[in-house]
Amino acid sequence: MIRPILKMGEPSLLLASASVEHFDTPELHALLIDLEETMQAANGAGIAAPQIGVNLQVVIFGSDRTNPRYPDAPVVPKTVLINPVITPLDDKAEEAWEGCLSVPGMRGSVVRSLRIHYAGFDQFGTPIEREAEGFHARVVQHECDHLWGILYPMRIRDMSKFGFTSVLFPELDDNADD
């Protein structure tokens, strides 16, 4: 079921989410179906459970295809990530534009770790462990931030690099529902 996406200003987006304790349950599978359908409908690069009002440590991201909201970004593998732990692999950082389904119509430039190791579980409790860099690493860091109650505007260092997508990137075709 496509669920309403909570927008910045909603207090529950600022809460730390609880870890998932039971895997492969009907409730967890239903949550993942809702996340997937909601992300697809909004052309999201990822979505976190708190964005649909569920404060559990569950994110999904990736699409195995190019995302129309980020046409120049590399394809990120479709992933379910639960109870994630992110570790930067070194001190290198990269600044790039981000958007968020909870901050519609806007983009901001955010510094993120360039290379990370991330670990967690899928919906069946199978461990996931990967290294990622660039856009893939950025998506993981952005989505997991939602689980700690952090929205990307809270990470913008230079507020002159925060604005409306329609002004910053008029060539993007999705400005209506971004």
Ligand code: NI
């Ligand atoms: Ni977001």
